[in-house]
Amino acid sequence: MIETTAAPFPTIRVRPWLGPLAIASSLIASFMALVWAPTDAVQGDVYRIIYVHVPLAWLAYLAFFVVFLASLGWLWTKRPWFDALAVASAEVGVLFTGMFIVAGSIWAKPTWGVWWTWDPRLVTTAVMFMMYVGYLLLRSLSTDFSRRATRAAVIGVIAVIDIPIVHLSVLWMNSLHQLPTVLRAGGSPSLDATMGMTLGISVLAFTLLYFWFLAERLSIELDRQRRMLEARA
Amino acid sequence: MNALDRALLVAARELAAERRHPDGFVAALTFTGLLVLMESLAFGPGQARQPGVASALYWIAILFAATLVTTRSFDRELEDDAIDAVLVLSGGREALYVGKLVAITAVLAIVALAAAALSLVLLDPGVALAGHLVLVGVLGILALPPVIVLVTLLALRVRARVALVPILSFPILIPQLIACTEGAAAALSGDMSAALGWAALLAAFALVYGVLGLTIVPAAIE
Secondary structure (H helix, E strand, O other): OOOOOOOOOHHHHOHHHHHHHHHHHHHHHHHHHHHHOOOEOOOEHHHHHHHHHHHHHHHHHHHHHHHHHHHHHHHHHOOHHHHHHHHHHHHHHHHHHHHHHHHHHHHHHHHHOOOOOOOHHHHHHHHHHHHHHHHHHHHHHOOOHHHHHHHHHHHHHHHOOHHHHHHHHHHHOOOOOOOOOOOOOOOOOOOOHHHHHHHHHHHHHHHHHHHHHHHHHHHHHHHHHHHHHHHHO | OOHHHHHHHHHHHHHHHHHHOOHHHHHHHHHHHHHHHHHHHHHOHHHHOOHHHHHHHHHHHHHHHHHHHHHHHHHHHHHOOHHHHHHHOOOHHHHHHHHHHHHHHHHHHHHHHHHHHHHHHHHOOOOOOHHHHHHHHHHHHHHOHHHHHHHHHHOOOOOOHHHHHHHHHHHHHHHHHHHHHHHHHHHHHOOHHHHHHHHHHHHHHHHHHHHHHHHHHHHHOO
Protein backbone atom coordinates (compact mmCIF):
# COMPACT_ATOMS: atom_id res chain seq x y z
CA MET A 1 0.00 0.00 0.00
CA ILE A 2 1.42 3.36 -1.03
CA GLU A 3 1.25 6.06 1.60
CA THR A 4 -0.18 9.37 0.58
CA THR A 5 2.34 11.99 -0.41
CA ALA A 6 4.19 13.35 2.59
CA ALA A 7 3.56 16.79 3.98
CA PRO A 8 5.02 19.68 1.91
CA PHE A 9 8.74 19.26 1.70
CA PRO A 10 10.91 21.02 4.27
CA THR A 11 12.32 23.50 1.76
CA ILE A 12 8.91 25.12 1.33
CA ARG A 13 9.87 28.13 3.45
CA VAL A 14 13.12 28.78 1.63
CA ARG A 15 11.63 28.05 -1.78
CA PRO A 16 10.44 31.61 -2.54
CA TRP A 17 13.97 32.85 -1.85
CA LEU A 18 15.78 30.32 -3.99
CA GLY A 19 14.97 31.97 -7.33
CA PRO A 20 16.02 35.54 -6.38
CA LEU A 21 19.10 34.21 -4.58
CA ALA A 22 20.11 32.08 -7.57
CA ILE A 23 19.65 34.98 -10.02
CA ALA A 24 21.51 37.47 -7.79
CA SER A 25 24.43 35.13 -7.19
CA SER A 26 24.55 34.26 -10.92
CA LEU A 27 24.86 37.97 -11.77
CA ILE A 28 27.66 38.41 -9.22
CA ALA A 29 29.41 35.27 -10.49
CA SER A 30 29.10 36.46 -14.10
CA PHE A 31 30.67 39.82 -13.20
CA MET A 32 33.51 38.12 -11.32
CA ALA A 33 34.11 35.58 -14.08
CA LEU A 34 34.03 38.02 -16.98
CA VAL A 35 35.53 41.18 -15.43
CA TRP A 36 37.13 40.65 -12.02
CA ALA A 37 39.08 37.41 -12.51
CA PRO A 38 42.48 37.84 -14.20
CA THR A 39 43.28 36.50 -17.66
CA ASP A 40 45.09 33.15 -17.67
CA ALA A 41 48.76 33.38 -18.65
CA VAL A 42 48.59 30.31 -20.91
CA GLN A 43 45.04 30.06 -22.23
CA GLY A 44 44.08 33.74 -22.27
CA ASP A 45 40.38 34.55 -21.89
CA VAL A 46 39.29 31.13 -23.19
CA TYR A 47 39.87 29.67 -19.73
CA ARG A 48 36.94 31.70 -18.34
CA ILE A 49 34.60 28.92 -19.40
CA ILE A 50 35.97 27.11 -16.32
CA TYR A 51 33.53 29.21 -14.27
CA VAL A 52 30.67 27.46 -16.05
CA HIS A 53 32.24 24.09 -16.78
CA VAL A 54 33.42 23.19 -13.27
CA PRO A 55 30.15 24.20 -11.50
CA LEU A 56 28.21 22.16 -14.06
CA ALA A 57 30.45 19.16 -13.35
CA TRP A 58 29.87 19.59 -9.61
CA LEU A 59 26.11 19.80 -10.17
CA ALA A 60 26.11 16.67 -12.32
CA TYR A 61 27.73 14.79 -9.43
CA LEU A 62 25.47 16.41 -6.83
CA ALA A 63 22.25 15.78 -8.77
CA PHE A 64 23.00 12.12 -9.37
CA PHE A 65 24.15 11.61 -5.79
CA VAL A 66 20.79 13.05 -4.68
CA VAL A 67 19.11 10.54 -7.04
CA PHE A 68 21.09 7.79 -5.30
CA LEU A 69 20.07 8.95 -1.82
CA ALA A 70 16.44 9.42 -2.83
CA SER A 71 16.43 5.97 -4.47
CA LEU A 72 17.70 4.42 -1.26
CA GLY A 73 15.01 6.39 0.58
CA TRP A 74 12.29 4.97 -1.65
CA LEU A 75 13.58 1.40 -1.39
CA TRP A 76 13.84 1.74 2.38
CA THR A 77 10.60 3.57 3.23
CA LYS A 78 8.41 3.43 0.06
CA ARG A 79 7.47 7.07 0.64
CA PRO A 80 6.48 8.71 -2.68
CA TRP A 81 8.28 11.91 -1.66
CA PHE A 82 11.61 10.14 -2.24
CA ASP A 83 10.55 9.03 -5.70
CA ALA A 84 9.51 12.59 -6.53
CA LEU A 85 12.88 13.86 -5.31
CA ALA A 86 14.72 11.24 -7.38
CA VAL A 87 12.96 12.10 -10.64
CA ALA A 88 13.28 15.84 -10.02
CA SER A 89 17.00 15.57 -9.36
CA ALA A 90 17.54 13.19 -12.29
CA GLU A 91 15.90 15.58 -14.74
CA VAL A 92 17.86 18.56 -13.48
CA GLY A 93 21.01 16.40 -13.45
CA VAL A 94 20.53 15.32 -17.07
CA LEU A 95 20.05 18.97 -18.06
CA PHE A 96 23.23 20.07 -16.26
CA THR A 97 25.25 17.08 -17.50
CA GLY A 98 24.22 17.87 -21.07
CA MET A 99 25.33 21.47 -20.55
CA PHE A 100 28.55 20.21 -18.89
CA ILE A 101 29.40 18.17 -22.00
CA VAL A 102 28.55 21.07 -24.35
CA ALA A 103 30.60 23.55 -22.28
CA GLY A 104 33.52 21.11 -22.24
CA SER A 105 33.26 20.72 -25.99
CA ILE A 106 33.31 24.49 -26.50
CA TRP A 107 36.42 24.70 -24.31
CA ALA A 108 38.08 21.76 -26.09
CA LYS A 109 37.94 23.31 -29.56
CA PRO A 110 40.34 26.24 -28.93
CA THR A 111 42.57 24.34 -26.46
CA TRP A 112 42.77 20.82 -27.96
CA GLY A 113 41.76 21.70 -31.53
CA VAL A 114 38.77 19.34 -31.61
CA TRP A 115 35.16 19.47 -30.41
CA TRP A 116 35.30 15.90 -29.15
CA THR A 117 38.07 13.40 -28.46
CA TRP A 118 37.97 9.86 -27.05
CA ASP A 119 39.35 11.00 -23.74
CA PRO A 120 38.43 8.94 -20.61
CA ARG A 121 36.82 11.93 -18.86
CA LEU A 122 34.69 12.79 -21.88
CA VAL A 123 33.67 9.20 -22.55
CA THR A 124 32.80 8.40 -18.92
CA THR A 125 30.78 11.62 -18.68
CA ALA A 126 28.89 10.72 -21.86
CA VAL A 127 28.23 7.26 -20.38
CA MET A 128 26.91 8.85 -17.18
CA PHE A 129 24.65 11.09 -19.27
CA MET A 130 23.30 8.07 -21.16
CA MET A 131 22.74 6.12 -17.94
CA TYR A 132 20.46 8.83 -16.57
CA VAL A 133 18.70 9.31 -19.90
CA GLY A 134 18.02 5.55 -19.69
CA TYR A 135 16.80 6.06 -16.12
CA LEU A 136 14.29 8.69 -17.30
CA LEU A 137 13.30 6.48 -20.24
CA LEU A 138 12.59 3.58 -17.88
CA ARG A 139 10.36 5.87 -15.83
CA SER A 140 8.50 7.14 -18.86
CA LEU A 141 7.78 3.62 -20.14
CA SER A 142 6.48 2.19 -16.85
CA THR A 143 2.85 2.84 -15.97
CA ASP A 144 2.32 1.44 -12.48
CA PHE A 145 3.54 3.98 -9.90
CA SER A 146 5.05 1.64 -7.35
CA ARG A 147 6.78 -0.61 -9.89
CA ARG A 148 8.12 2.38 -11.77
CA ALA A 149 9.53 3.91 -8.60
CA THR A 150 11.17 0.66 -7.49
CA ARG A 151 12.69 -0.10 -10.89
CA ALA A 152 13.98 3.42 -11.25
CA ALA A 153 15.37 3.34 -7.70
CA VAL A 154 17.45 0.24 -8.46
CA ILE A 155 18.94 1.93 -11.53
CA GLY A 156 19.48 5.07 -9.43
CA VAL A 157 21.48 3.04 -6.92
CA ILE A 158 23.57 1.19 -9.52
CA ALA A 159 24.27 4.21 -11.73
CA VAL A 160 25.92 6.18 -8.91
CA ILE A 161 29.00 3.98 -9.42
CA ASP A 162 29.76 6.11 -12.47
CA ILE A 163 30.32 9.32 -10.44
CA PRO A 164 33.71 8.30 -8.94
CA ILE A 165 34.63 6.70 -12.27
CA VAL A 166 34.06 10.03 -14.06
CA HIS A 167 35.95 12.03 -11.44
CA LEU A 168 38.91 9.67 -11.11
CA SER A 169 39.16 8.62 -14.77
CA VAL A 170 41.80 11.31 -15.37
CA LEU A 171 43.96 9.71 -12.68
CA TRP A 172 43.38 6.08 -13.67
CA MET A 173 43.90 6.46 -17.41
CA ASN A 174 46.07 8.48 -19.78
CA SER A 175 44.05 11.59 -20.42
CA LEU A 176 44.25 14.85 -22.31
CA HIS A 177 42.00 16.36 -19.67
CA GLN A 178 43.71 18.22 -16.86
CA LEU A 179 43.90 16.56 -13.43
CA PRO A 180 41.35 17.53 -10.72
CA THR A 181 41.89 21.21 -9.92
CA VAL A 182 39.73 21.68 -6.84
CA LEU A 183 38.72 18.29 -5.43
CA ARG A 184 42.13 16.63 -5.45
CA ALA A 185 43.55 14.24 -2.91
CA GLY A 186 46.37 15.43 -0.67
CA GLY A 187 46.59 18.99 -1.91
CA SER A 188 44.96 22.37 -1.89
CA PRO A 189 43.27 23.74 -5.04
CA SER A 190 45.86 24.55 -7.73
CA LEU A 191 44.36 27.93 -8.61
CA ASP A 192 45.26 31.58 -8.16
CA ALA A 193 43.36 33.01 -5.14
CA THR A 194 41.22 35.40 -7.24
CA MET A 195 40.39 32.67 -9.70
CA GLY A 196 39.63 30.32 -6.81
CA MET A 197 37.27 32.83 -5.22
CA THR A 198 35.49 33.45 -8.52
CA LEU A 199 35.15 29.72 -9.03
CA GLY A 200 33.79 29.35 -5.49
CA ILE A 201 31.11 32.00 -6.12
CA SER A 202 30.25 30.39 -9.47
CA VAL A 203 29.84 27.01 -7.80
CA LEU A 204 27.62 28.59 -5.14
CA ALA A 205 25.49 30.34 -7.79
CA PHE A 206 25.04 27.17 -9.81
CA THR A 207 24.25 25.18 -6.66
CA LEU A 208 21.50 27.66 -5.79
CA LEU A 209 20.26 27.36 -9.36
CA TYR A 210 20.15 23.57 -8.92
CA PHE A 211 18.17 23.80 -5.68
CA TRP A 212 15.78 26.31 -7.26
CA PHE A 213 15.12 24.04 -10.26
CA LEU A 214 14.92 21.03 -7.94
CA ALA A 215 12.35 22.69 -5.67
CA GLU A 216 10.17 23.75 -8.61
CA ARG A 217 10.35 20.36 -10.30
CA LEU A 218 9.73 18.59 -6.98
CA SER A 219 6.66 20.72 -6.42
CA ILE A 220 5.31 19.75 -9.87
CA GLU A 221 5.98 16.08 -9.21
CA LEU A 222 4.30 16.16 -5.79
CA ASP A 223 1.24 17.80 -7.37
CA ARG A 224 1.20 15.08 -9.99
CA GLN A 225 1.43 12.38 -7.31
CA ARG A 226 -1.36 14.03 -5.34
CA ARG A 227 -3.64 14.14 -8.40
CA MET A 228 -2.82 10.51 -9.21
CA LEU A 229 -3.62 9.36 -5.68
CA GLU A 230 -6.85 11.39 -5.65
CA ALA A 231 -7.88 9.89 -8.98
CA ARG A 232 -7.13 6.42 -7.64
CA ALA A 233 -9.14 7.11 -4.47
CA MET B 1 14.02 -27.44 -0.48
CA ASN B 2 16.80 -24.95 0.20
CA ALA B 3 17.65 -21.81 -1.79
CA LEU B 4 20.31 -23.52 -3.89
CA ASP B 5 17.95 -26.35 -4.85
CA ARG B 6 15.31 -23.83 -5.89
CA ALA B 7 17.80 -21.92 -8.02
CA LEU B 8 19.07 -25.10 -9.65
CA LEU B 9 15.49 -26.15 -10.33
CA VAL B 10 14.85 -22.87 -12.16
CA ALA B 11 18.10 -23.32 -14.10
CA ALA B 12 17.24 -26.92 -15.02
CA ARG B 13 13.75 -25.87 -16.13
CA GLU B 14 15.25 -23.07 -18.22
CA LEU B 15 17.80 -25.35 -19.86
CA ALA B 16 15.13 -27.99 -20.54
CA ALA B 17 12.93 -25.34 -22.20
CA GLU B 18 15.90 -24.16 -24.24
CA ARG B 19 16.63 -27.74 -25.32
CA ARG B 20 13.01 -28.35 -26.38
CA HIS B 21 12.71 -25.04 -28.23
CA PRO B 22 16.22 -23.69 -28.83
CA ASP B 23 14.98 -20.58 -30.62
CA GLY B 24 16.87 -18.19 -28.33
CA PHE B 25 20.08 -20.19 -28.67
CA VAL B 26 19.80 -20.53 -32.44
CA ALA B 27 18.95 -16.85 -32.85
CA ALA B 28 21.92 -15.81 -30.69
CA LEU B 29 24.28 -18.16 -32.53
CA THR B 30 23.16 -16.97 -35.97
CA PHE B 31 23.21 -13.34 -34.90
CA THR B 32 26.70 -13.63 -33.39
CA GLY B 33 28.10 -15.36 -36.48
CA LEU B 34 26.54 -12.78 -38.76
CA LEU B 35 27.79 -9.89 -36.63
CA VAL B 36 31.39 -11.21 -36.58
CA LEU B 37 31.23 -11.69 -40.33
CA MET B 38 29.76 -8.27 -41.08
CA GLU B 39 32.10 -6.42 -38.72
CA SER B 40 35.07 -8.22 -40.26
CA LEU B 41 33.93 -7.25 -43.74
CA ALA B 42 33.39 -3.66 -42.63
CA PHE B 43 36.93 -3.41 -41.23
CA GLY B 44 38.54 -5.43 -44.02
CA PRO B 45 40.57 -8.64 -43.47
CA GLY B 46 43.87 -6.89 -42.71
CA GLN B 47 42.56 -4.69 -39.93
CA ALA B 48 40.10 -7.22 -38.50
CA ARG B 49 42.98 -9.65 -37.80
CA GLN B 50 44.73 -7.26 -35.40
CA PRO B 51 44.38 -8.51 -31.79
CA GLY B 52 42.64 -5.36 -30.51
CA VAL B 53 40.14 -5.24 -33.37
CA ALA B 54 39.48 -8.99 -33.47
CA SER B 55 38.76 -9.17 -29.74
CA ALA B 56 36.56 -6.05 -29.85
CA LEU B 57 34.51 -7.51 -32.73
CA TYR B 58 34.11 -10.75 -30.84
CA TRP B 59 33.06 -9.25 -27.50
CA ILE B 60 30.61 -6.79 -29.02
CA ALA B 61 28.95 -9.73 -30.75
CA ILE B 62 28.86 -11.66 -27.45
CA LEU B 63 27.35 -8.67 -25.64
CA PHE B 64 24.49 -8.53 -28.15
CA ALA B 65 24.11 -12.31 -27.97
CA ALA B 66 23.84 -12.15 -24.16
CA THR B 67 21.06 -9.56 -24.47
CA LEU B 68 19.27 -11.65 -27.07
CA VAL B 69 19.46 -14.89 -25.03
CA THR B 70 18.26 -13.14 -21.87
CA THR B 71 15.41 -11.30 -23.55
CA ARG B 72 14.22 -14.49 -25.25
CA SER B 73 14.43 -16.39 -21.97
CA PHE B 74 12.14 -13.89 -20.21
CA ASP B 75 9.83 -13.65 -23.24
CA ARG B 76 9.18 -17.36 -22.83
CA GLU B 77 8.33 -16.87 -19.16
CA LEU B 78 5.95 -14.02 -19.93
CA GLU B 79 4.20 -15.80 -22.80
CA ASP B 80 2.66 -18.38 -20.47
CA ASP B 81 2.78 -16.31 -17.23
CA ALA B 82 5.08 -18.97 -15.70
CA ILE B 83 7.11 -16.23 -14.04
CA ASP B 84 4.26 -15.30 -11.69
CA ALA B 85 4.21 -18.80 -10.23
CA VAL B 86 7.94 -18.58 -9.45
CA LEU B 87 7.69 -15.09 -7.98
CA VAL B 88 4.97 -15.96 -5.45
CA LEU B 89 7.03 -18.80 -3.98
CA SER B 90 9.03 -18.14 -0.84
CA GLY B 91 12.54 -17.24 -2.00
CA GLY B 92 11.29 -17.38 -5.58
CA ARG B 93 12.81 -14.07 -6.61
CA GLU B 94 16.34 -15.01 -5.58
CA ALA B 95 15.86 -18.45 -7.16
CA LEU B 96 14.65 -16.84 -10.37
CA TYR B 97 17.67 -14.53 -10.52
CA VAL B 98 20.27 -17.17 -9.73
CA GLY B 99 18.58 -19.86 -11.82
CA LYS B 100 18.28 -17.60 -14.85
CA LEU B 101 21.85 -16.46 -14.35
CA VAL B 102 23.19 -20.03 -14.32
CA ALA B 103 21.13 -21.13 -17.34
CA ILE B 104 21.82 -18.03 -19.43
CA THR B 105 25.54 -18.22 -18.63
CA ALA B 106 25.56 -21.86 -19.76
CA VAL B 107 23.77 -21.06 -23.03
CA LEU B 108 25.98 -18.03 -23.60
CA ALA B 109 29.11 -20.15 -23.02
CA ILE B 110 28.11 -22.44 -25.90
CA VAL B 111 27.36 -19.45 -28.15
CA ALA B 112 30.69 -17.88 -27.17
CA LEU B 113 32.59 -21.11 -27.90
CA ALA B 114 31.05 -21.38 -31.36
CA ALA B 115 31.67 -17.69 -32.06
CA ALA B 116 35.29 -18.05 -30.88
CA ALA B 117 35.85 -20.94 -33.28
CA LEU B 118 34.29 -18.92 -36.09
CA SER B 119 36.41 -15.84 -35.28
CA LEU B 120 39.63 -17.85 -35.11
CA VAL B 121 38.90 -19.55 -38.43
CA LEU B 122 37.69 -16.43 -40.25
CA LEU B 123 40.10 -13.87 -38.85
CA ASP B 124 43.09 -16.09 -37.98
CA PRO B 125 44.50 -13.52 -35.54
CA GLY B 126 47.14 -15.89 -34.09
CA VAL B 127 46.94 -16.93 -30.43
CA ALA B 128 50.05 -16.38 -28.33
CA LEU B 129 48.60 -17.44 -24.94
CA ALA B 130 45.76 -19.93 -25.45
CA GLY B 131 45.29 -20.68 -21.74
CA HIS B 132 45.03 -17.01 -20.85
CA LEU B 133 42.60 -16.45 -23.72
CA VAL B 134 40.37 -19.22 -22.33
CA LEU B 135 40.61 -17.70 -18.84
CA VAL B 136 39.59 -14.24 -20.08
CA GLY B 137 36.81 -15.85 -22.14
CA VAL B 138 35.38 -17.80 -19.20
CA LEU B 139 35.50 -14.82 -16.85
CA GLY B 140 34.04 -12.54 -19.53
CA ILE B 141 31.12 -14.92 -19.97
CA LEU B 142 30.61 -14.88 -16.18
CA ALA B 143 30.84 -11.06 -15.94
CA LEU B 144 28.25 -10.04 -18.53
CA PRO B 145 24.99 -11.87 -17.58
CA PRO B 146 24.57 -10.61 -13.95
CA VAL B 147 23.93 -7.05 -15.16
CA ILE B 148 21.80 -8.06 -18.17
CA VAL B 149 19.61 -10.43 -16.13
CA LEU B 150 19.16 -7.80 -13.42
CA VAL B 151 18.19 -5.08 -15.90
CA THR B 152 15.86 -7.45 -17.79
CA LEU B 153 14.12 -8.27 -14.50
CA LEU B 154 13.73 -4.55 -13.82
CA ALA B 155 12.32 -3.91 -17.28
CA LEU B 156 9.91 -6.83 -17.10
CA ARG B 157 6.46 -5.90 -18.45
CA VAL B 158 7.68 -2.47 -19.48
CA ARG B 159 6.80 -1.14 -22.92
CA ALA B 160 9.68 -1.20 -25.42
CA ARG B 161 11.58 -3.64 -23.17
CA VAL B 162 13.65 -4.93 -26.11
CA ALA B 163 15.09 -1.45 -26.64
CA LEU B 164 15.26 -0.54 -22.97
CA VAL B 165 17.42 -3.48 -21.82
CA PRO B 166 20.43 -2.54 -23.99
CA ILE B 167 19.95 1.17 -23.27
CA LEU B 168 20.14 0.55 -19.53
CA SER B 169 22.63 -2.31 -19.39
CA PHE B 170 25.24 -1.34 -22.00
CA PRO B 171 26.48 1.82 -20.21
CA ILE B 172 26.82 -0.24 -17.01
CA LEU B 173 28.68 -2.95 -18.96
CA ILE B 174 31.25 -0.66 -20.57
CA PRO B 175 33.99 -1.45 -18.00
CA GLN B 176 33.36 -5.19 -18.46
CA LEU B 177 33.47 -4.82 -22.25
CA ILE B 178 36.77 -2.94 -22.03
CA ALA B 179 38.20 -5.60 -19.70
CA CYS B 180 37.07 -8.43 -22.01
CA THR B 181 38.48 -6.72 -25.11
CA GLU B 182 41.78 -5.67 -23.56
CA GLY B 183 42.24 -9.02 -21.80
CA ALA B 184 41.62 -11.02 -24.98
CA ALA B 185 43.84 -8.69 -27.02
CA ALA B 186 46.62 -9.13 -24.44
CA ALA B 187 46.28 -12.92 -24.59
CA LEU B 188 46.32 -12.89 -28.40
CA SER B 189 49.44 -10.73 -28.53
CA GLY B 190 51.29 -12.52 -25.70
CA ASP B 191 51.13 -10.00 -22.85
CA MET B 192 50.71 -12.39 -19.92
CA SER B 193 50.56 -9.90 -17.02
CA ALA B 194 48.03 -7.65 -18.78
CA ALA B 195 45.82 -10.65 -19.60
CA LEU B 196 45.89 -11.79 -15.97
CA GLY B 197 45.18 -8.28 -14.72
CA TRP B 198 42.10 -7.90 -16.91
CA ALA B 199 40.98 -11.42 -16.00
CA ALA B 200 41.14 -10.52 -12.29
CA LEU B 201 39.09 -7.41 -12.97
CA LEU B 202 36.47 -9.50 -14.79
CA ALA B 203 36.30 -11.90 -11.84
CA ALA B 204 35.71 -8.92 -9.53
CA PHE B 205 32.94 -7.56 -11.79
CA ALA B 206 31.24 -10.98 -11.93
CA LEU B 207 31.33 -11.26 -8.14
CA VAL B 208 30.25 -7.70 -7.37
CA TYR B 209 27.33 -7.59 -9.80
CA GLY B 210 26.28 -11.16 -8.91
CA VAL B 211 26.06 -10.25 -5.22
CA LEU B 212 24.49 -6.85 -6.00
CA GLY B 213 21.84 -8.51 -8.15
CA LEU B 214 21.06 -11.09 -5.50
CA THR B 215 20.74 -8.31 -2.90
CA ILE B 216 18.61 -5.99 -5.01
CA VAL B 217 16.34 -8.43 -6.86
CA PRO B 218 13.99 -9.24 -3.92
CA ALA B 219 13.26 -5.53 -3.48
CA ALA B 220 13.24 -4.73 -7.18
CA ILE B 221 10.53 -7.12 -8.36
CA GLU B 222 6.99 -6.29 -7.33
